[in-house]
Amino acid sequence: MTGERVDRVFSALSDPTRRAVITCLSTGGPTTLARLAEELPVTRQAVAKHLAALEQAGLVSASAGGRSRTYRLTPGPLSEAMVWMVEVGGDWDSRLESLRRYVER
Amino acid sequence: MEPERFGRSMRVAAPLARVWPAISTSDGLEAWLGGEVEIDARPGRSVLVRWPDGSTSRGLVERVEPPHRIVFRWRRLEGAGLGLQVGEPTRVEISLTAETGDASRIEIVESAAPMPAAPVAVVSKDDRGAA
Numbered sequence: 001m002t003g004e005r006v007d008r009v010f011s012a013l014s015d016p017t018r019r020a021v022i023t024c025l026s027t028g029g030p031t032t033l034a035r036l037a038e039e040l041p042v043t044r045q046a047v048a049k050h051l052a053a054l055e056q057a058g059l060v061s062a063s064a065g066g067r068s069r070t071y072r073l074t075p076g077p078l079s080e081a082m083v084w085m086v087e088v089g090g091d092w093d094s095r096l097e098s099l100r101r102y103v104e105r
Numbered sequence: 106m107e108p109e110r111f112g113r114s115m116r117v118a119a120p121l122a123r124v125w126p127a128i129s130t131s132d133g134l135e136a137w138l139g140g141e142v143e144i145d146a147r148p149g150r151s152v153l154v155r156w157p158d159g160s161t162s163r164g165l166v167e168r169v170e171p172p173h174r175i176v177f178r179w180r181r182l183e184g185a186g187l188g189l190q191v192g193e194p195t196r197v198e199i200s201l202t203a204e205t206g207d208a209s210r211i212e213i214v215e216s217a218a219p220m221p222a223a224p225v226a227v228v229s230k231d232d233r234g235a236a
Contacts, residue, residue: 007193010217091139092113092213098137099211103119103127 005058009081012057017042018050022059022073030063030072110216120207125172128199128211144177152177159183167196174200178218193217 012018017040024039025031033051037044051071054060058077062069117124127133134142134154140162141155146169154162164179176199181192196218202210 004191004193092111092215095138096113096115096211096213098139099127100115100117102133102136103117103124103209 005077006081008057009059009077012054012059015050015053017046018054021047021050021054025060025071025073030070032068032070034068036071110214112212112214114210114212116204116208116210118206118208121172121201121203121209124201124209124211128201129169129171129175146175152179154179156181162192164194172201174198 013022020040021036024036028035028039033044033048036051037047040047042050051060051062055062059074060071061074062071127136129144129146131142131144134144138154140157142153144150144152144166146166148166148169150166152162152164152166156162160181160183162179162181164177166175166177168174168176176196178194178196180194183190183192194217195215198212198214198216200212202212204210
């Protein structure tokens with residue numbers, strides 16, 4: 001997974017409204033822009049903007065449904081980002097063990 | 106949730122005087138980091154790690170407080186030419202605290218961070234005169 005892609009995922013998740021959109025899609029399943037705007041305390045325009053950002057990060061996809069496109073969660077990149085985090089954590093775990101052996105020798 | 110931050114802490118049976126060189130010199134870092142290290146442990150100077158897979162991590166030293174803290178920012182570069190992939194820049198902070206019994210606590214925090222812009226501010230003669 002490239003750093004750029006991880007960046008997009010984390011940056012998409014850095015906004016509370018976008019996290020709320022993800023929660024809505026996760027608990028309520030695929031839905032339309034209009035429905036999301038009803039559930040969230042922001043304008044329809046704002047929801048559309050956040051959906052576009054989530055789409056760009058690959059976290060949300062829209063089915064071509066004409067005027068009422070349906071948005072659904074595509075959590076693939078999310079788990080890739082988690083894997084990346086675990087890998088970085090794993091890197092440090094093994095490095096720290098080497099550091100311990102080195103200074104305690 | 107703080108997804109862009111990794112923290113690890115451990116106690117080692119070695120005094121600060123022994124641990125500090127291990128985190129602030131090229132030879133010391135090379136002994137455990139897992140790559141070839143070139144570091145000039147002074148603020149604004151460079152840090153370079155050549156990893157065994159051919160990638161490198163490059164960055165700048167940000168803070169040095171012997172024998173307690175060193176901070177640098179780096180990013181990983183893989184491939185070359187059009188295939189070059191540049192990883193996200195992160196800030197690595199390694200801090201040491203003395204513990205009883207000639208031991209030390211080592212804490213490492215790596216967090217997402219933009220690279221600093223120009224590391225050195227240049228003040229021209231004209232600017233100084235303007236104040």
